[in-house]
Amino acid sequence: MKTTVTFLLNGETVTWRGDPGMKLLDLLRDELGMTEVKCGCREGECGACSVLLDGVLVNSCLVAAGRVDACAVTTLAGLRTTARFAALDKAFARHSAVQCGYCIPGMILAAEALLVRTPQPSEAEIRVAISGNLCRCTGYNAIVAAIREAAEELAGAAAAGAGADAVAGDAARDVVGAAVGAAVGDVASVAPVAPAAAPGAAALCPTALPEALELLAAKNLVPCAGGTDLLAHEYAPPAPEGSELLFVHRIGELKALRWEGDVLRIGAGLTYGELLDRSQIPEILRTAIASIAAPAVRNAGTIGGNLANASPKGDAALACFVTDCTLRLVSVHGERLVPIGAFYQGRGRTVRRPDELLVEILMPTRWTQEGRWTFEKVGGRKALAISRVSFAGLVAFDIDASPHDTDASPHGTANTEPTITHLATAFGAVADVVVRRPEIDAMLIGCALTEAQTRIPEWLATWEAALQPVRGRVSAEYRKQVCLNLARAFIERSLS
Amino acid sequence: MGQAASRTASHISQSVVKKDHAEKMGGTALYVGDYPQQDMLHGALVRSPHPHARIQDIRYPELPAGYFTVDASDVPGENIAHVVLDDSLVFADGEVFFVGDVIAMIVGPDRREAYRLARATDVVYELLPAVLTVADAQEFFFDYRYGSGDVQAAFAEADHVYEEEFETGYQEQAYLEPQGFIACFAQDGVLTLHGSLQCPYYVKAAVMKATGLGSKAVRIQQDHTGGGFGGKEAFPSILGCQVAIAAMKAAGRPVRVVFDRREDMEFTSKRHPSKSRYRAAVRDGRVTALDIDVQFDSGAFTTLSPVVLQRGIIAAPGVYRVPNLAVRGRGARTNKVPTGAFRGFGAPQTFFAIELMMEHIARDLGLEPLDFKRAQLVERGDATTTGGRYHFDVPLPQMLADVLVASDYERKRARYAEEARVRAKGACERSEEARARFRRGIGLALWFHGAGFTGSGERDIIKGRARIHKSAAGQVEVLVSQSDIGQGIKTTLAKIVACELGLPYEEIIISNPDTARVPDSGPTVASRSLMIVGELLRRAAVRLREEWREGQEQDVEEHFVEPDFLVPFDLETFSGDAYPTYAWGAAVVELQIDSLTGTNEVLGCWASLDVGTPIDQAIVLGQMEGGVLQGLGYASMEQMAADASGRIRNNSYSDYLIPSAVDVPELKVQMHVTKYPNGPYGAAGAGEVPLVGLPPAYLAAAEQALDGVRLSHIPLTAEETLKVIVR
Structure with missing residues (x-):
């Protein structure tokens, strides 16, 4: 299926017709002759093909050509006079x-x-x-x-x-800057630069949720948010035979971030780069996001896309698991709220129906504000690393549990001892889905601190029996050992 | 011209803007994949999925118009891709010897379609037994031995005898630009190839043999090359032959083959894995004898294995004065991708072994490795391992002193030893300190790198010639076959000529080499280009200066002359000076190990390196820093292995990790300068030395952090580290 894409390339309008699932890298190099964009790996692991998309650094090998419709693309050639x-x-x-x-x-x-x-x-x-x-x-x-x-x-x-x-x-680059509004300085306020060509010929790129849902209901479409996962597979086309990409990056409803009580409602289309720019997000989520790949991948990849691609190695997913997030799925038939634990069915498989879109992630923050947490990622290096094992833990206490508790008692007594109100642990990259077992963590919930301390060995032993990692880049034994080490360190430190 | 004589070495070291800076910075430099597409045909290779098999039939799919096949039946000359020996084939002929062995090429206008057709080609195989490990090897391509003194007697008289085995893994060059060529057979009968390569004359010789074309009919040009590190030394000779023969069937249209990352990582040459057995005799606190048996995994064909192995075993006893030596080296034939050149060229494997062996012996004797090593260093005038001489100062003591100060080594070494003692004590008491999550260690290593070709290659084989051309208008051009692969050779050679002629550096012309224009000044390998070719050019420039005639076109050519101080090297007996001089290295690595996960973090790396006079301070520093980081990667995260079917699975940047900008932020290199009188302004060989000794320094640090455990192979993975901690 060919579509027409119109975009600004180094300040000049370019109209191109072709496969919207093609890599922007190939469009730039092979079709438009921009050979200053280098090809090093075609999977977002080297940065040689970096370009600016509406002022933001991305890997052009992980951006679909259809995605750049009405955007501004800057290559090195567009910077030479600045x-x-x-x-x-x-x-x-x-x-x-x-x-x-x-x-x-x-x-x-x-x-x-x-x-x-x-x-x-x-x-x-x-x-x-x-x-x-x-x-x-x-x-x-x-x-x-x-x-x-x-x-x-x-x-x-x-x-x-x-x-x-x-x-x-800077005049030359301001040509780009003007066209994309304040894009260079402020990622969130990117505006379209140019209308797409003839209706129907353009890439599927709705700007409003209802429109997107109608399209999803009517056609066999694969939602493409950032594209960093879909485009990373060199030999597999981003969309399966007979289906097309639905670009969802311009849907305003997916870009919102707002509070509702102590629940943070995170638009599924927010990129990791955008989330890192927001001061409101809980530290555990920020830490997890900062551990993902590198800036160019974070600038394109979205939290919703990352959750929906259902990789057990997703780093942000762990933060969502231990905060007990709920996912809001919407279709033309209505909407449903799915606890994150019920969302996954296996590697790459979720309960999302083809006509549904993941619209929001509802993250409760009552525990993250006062609790103790950890996020640990074991990768092969400090950036551009895929998790070999990952772990997140979140524990919260209720220090008002005792009716006799007053602030007059600096040395805690039995009566003033905190009680565990929330304990959630999650293990990534060890099985087909992230491992989160609320019933195991429940062993310690409701326990007073000293009692919980005595039950740590039992809790760990239960986890030891429950964890059955699969082998991958590292052995199953290594994964299990690391999981238990990290869980032990977390619980001992948190309950000390 | 008068100023030239007053130019000093420190002047020549001052950095300039590199010759190729502007076009690379601006993105206008063309690499082989960047040439315009019109008219271009693309080749895709049909490769064996089996490590060893007989080909019973090749059934090509029906080809669309404009597509054609190329295989062994199309080779007009000899079906040989000449490297050192002639066992590598251009296309497989009835039998395949490793996963990825090339059977044929499908050529046509669309690259993806060509790849699809290559995958659709049905090759019928009869599977044959495959040898996949050195341990299982039945056949050794080479078996070299040399020695000195009386090893048996030394072992008989020893106070202590130690024996250990060391192993090193593959290392992939992982240059950012994959390999590629464009070939075109023009109507005038000239076959031109241009691409990503280090050695245009190597490619030329190979292509002439495979095509049967004469010297005038084969022309090789180097494009801007996105890194080589040895990976583009020999391999382009093989790929070049394949693309050349495709071009001869393409009726004048250019044929391009550019690998994608996976094809490049999986099927091009990489560093030899090694397995070395070391026995050491120690008497009165000194190593009196070494009995060393080195085995390199050569893969299916010899390619560069003989020379890699020679360098490896010559370096095997390290930088120590050991009077009695018995050294053996073999290249095991396995059914895997042929291994070849990578910065260090055999020496990193053996320096890893000897440095760690020395570390272990010292600790066993209750000595600090630093003291044990320092007391046994070779000195000027000492015999080399092959009975040559260290003709010049051995600067290691001063370099070691420098690097100890820079790293605060001795204080940290003592502190981390104390931390280990607390851990050992506390392990019983389960104290907080004992269970501290992070453990630290610091280690050091010392090494050399023989400058230039091993043995008498320069004199007997290369016979390098370098030329300077001056136009009537007085424009000066450097004509040599050196390839700038990022190391800055165009810049440094131009600086030398400018310096001697008293001309502005900017006015000296030097282009990427084209065999139709440049003499054969030898390959861009072995840390030789600056030292050997730079000196030839310096001498040529001196002559041109003396013979300068205004308004006349002039050519001045200089030929290699072996320095007269050399003890001639004899390969049969492995005796004499294997190298005219040496580059030296000393490094300290400090790291921290996470006892929960086994992962480690380099806290700091300090190196002192001596490559003679740096012909451009910034260029040399960049070479040193880059090489050091490659060495750290080799020791740690760079893991590549063949699986039970002989296939290399770590074939992408996500599965073969090289260091990123955040992995080793504290990397400090300082230069020590011992001038080499026969190199230009005192320059010796520089390119390879920085990588060589980092792995043993890294492991020595890890061993301290791991309470003195003895490690024996690289890469050291988090998984193995955790096993040590748990145990």
Whole structure:
């Protein structure tokens, strides 16, 4: 099925007709000749093909061509005349930070994305910003130093009142900036740049939920939110034979984040990058999200898409499990609320019907606000890592349990001892679905602290019997050992 | 011209803007996959899914118009992809020897369709027994031995005898740009190939043999190359032959083959896995003899194994003065992808073994490894392992001192030893300290890397020639066959010529090599380019300066001359100077192990490296830092193995992990400079040395964190680490 896609490429309008499930990388390189976009892995693991999508760093190999309709795409070619590029160019030259050069276009876009938002980054921030851009030549020191030096020079120029040059130099990129509204500075307020071509010929890209639901009810469609999972499979087309992609990124209802009492309602279409920008999200969720892949993947991947693809290795999923999230599924026939534990049926399988869309994740936060939590991810490295084992734990106490409790007693007595009101643990990457067993954790719920402490061995023994990991990149025995170690460390620390 | 003589080495070290900076920075540099598509045909390879089988039949699918097949029956010359020996074939001929062995190519206008047709090709096999491990190997391609002194007597007289086995795994070059070629057979009868490669003349020789074309009819050009690290030394000779023969059937249209990441990772050469048995005799606190048996997994064909193995065993006794040696090295033939060149070229495997062996012996003797090693270092004038000489200063003591200070090694070593003692004591008492989640350790390693080719290769085989051309207008161009694969060789060579001629560096022209224009100055390998070719160019520049004639076109060419101080090397007896000089390395690694998960984190890595005079400080530092990080990856996260069917499963960037920018933020390299008089301005070999000694330093640190357990192989995985902790 061919569709027409119209987008801004480095400030110029491009209209292209073709398969909306094609990788943006292939569209840019093979169809449009933008060979400064390099191809390194085609699965989001190297960053060589990084581009800016509405000002946000993404891997073009994980973006579907249909997704960029009415968007602005910036490649390295679109930056060459900017003041920031000039500063980076000079600094990269001074540090001889360009060796084989193959990672450089992606690296510069990662640096650009960083400096737009964080003009004076720390070394640690620079390293995180380029953590999805592999370089096999330099050891990264020269690149980090160059980005830092460029930032300092730009800041110095601005401070010295020489900023006028920088502003003038930025004129070219402002062509992009103007077209996407305030996109460069504020991810949340991206506006469409151009209308799609003739109705019916455009990619399926609804802007309102009812429209999306009608489409889902009428046709055999695969919802595509960020596309980071769908597009990662090189030899499998993103949509199965006979189905099409439904792009849901422009549906406003999926982008909302709001409180309802102490429940945080998280729009399923929010990207991880967008969520990290919000101060409201609980720390356990923030920590889990920050452990996912690297910025470019987080900028495209959505929490809803990640939950719905039903990988047992999903990092944010663990945070959703231990907070006992509820998922809101909506279709033209109505809606239903499904506890996250009941959502999964197996690896890649959920109870979502083809006509339903995951619209919101309802995350109770009464426990995360006062409780103790942990999120642990065991990956092969510190970024761009797929979990080999992951663990989350959340425990909350009721310190008002005793009617005699007053704040006059600094040394807790039996009467003032806290009682466990919530305990949830979840293990990722060990089975076909995330392992969460409320009945095991219930052993300690309602127990006073000292009593709970005495029951830790029993709780652990029950988990030991219950956990039957599968082998993968690591052995089943290793997974089990790590699960038990992390669970023990969490419970002992939390109840100490 | 007068200024040139006053230029000093420190001047030459000052960094400049690299020759290829602007086009790579701006994204306009063309790599082989970037050339426009019009007219281009694409090739997809038909590969064996079996490690060993007889081909009974090849049944091609019905081909759409415009598609054609290429296989052994199409090879116009000899069906040989020449590397060192002639056992590698261009296309399989009746038998396949590893998973991925190439049987045929399907060529046509659409890349995806070509791949589909390749997958649809039905090859009928009769399965044959396969050898998948070194332990099961029946056949060894090479069996080298050398020795000195009286090993038997030394063992008989020893106070202590130690024996250990060490193993190292595959390491994949994982350059960011996969391999690829474009070939075109023009109407004038000239076959031109351009692509991602290190050694244009290697490819040329191989293509001439396979196509039967003469020297004038084969032209090889290097495109901008997205990293090599040895992976584009020999392999392009094989792929080049395949693409060349496809082009000869393509009626003048260009044929391109560019691998995707999985094809590249699974089926191109990588570092030899190794298994080494070390026996050491110790008397009066010194190692008096080593009896070493090294086995490398060569895979199905010899490719570069003989030379990798030679370098590996020459380095096997390390940087220590050991009077009695018996060293044996073999390359095991297995039904797996042929292994080959990767930065360090055999030496990382054996340095891993000797450095860890020394660490273990020292601890067993109750000595600090630092002291034990320091007392036995070779010095200038000492014999090398092959009876040559260390002709120049051995700077290790000073480098070691530098790196100890930078890392605060001794204080940390003592502190972490104390932490281990508390752990050991507390384990009974179950104290808080004993159960602290993170354990720390620090370790060090010392090594060298022989600069340039092993043995007499430069004199007998390469016979390098470098040329400088001056136009009538006075424009100067450097003509050599060196490939800039990121290491900056275009920049450093141009600097040397500029320096001698007293011309601005920016005015010196140097392009990616084209065999139609450049003489054969040898391959871009073995840390030789700057030291050997750089010196040839320096001498040529001196001559040009002296013979400079305004307004006239001039060419000056210099040929390799072996330094007269060398003890000639004899490969039959493994005797003499294997290398004219050495690059040196000392490194400290500090790490922290998570006792709950077995994962580890490098807290810091400090290295001191001596590569002679750096011809450009920033370039050399970048080489050193990059190499050090590759060495740390080799020790830890870079895991690749063949499964029981002989297939390499770690064939993607998500399954074969290389360090990211956040993995080792604290990586400090300092340069020590011992000038090599026969290199330009004192430069020696630089490219490979930084990687070599990191794995043993890493493991020494891990061993301290793991309470002195003896580890014996890399990569050290979280899983193995946790097993040690639980035990």
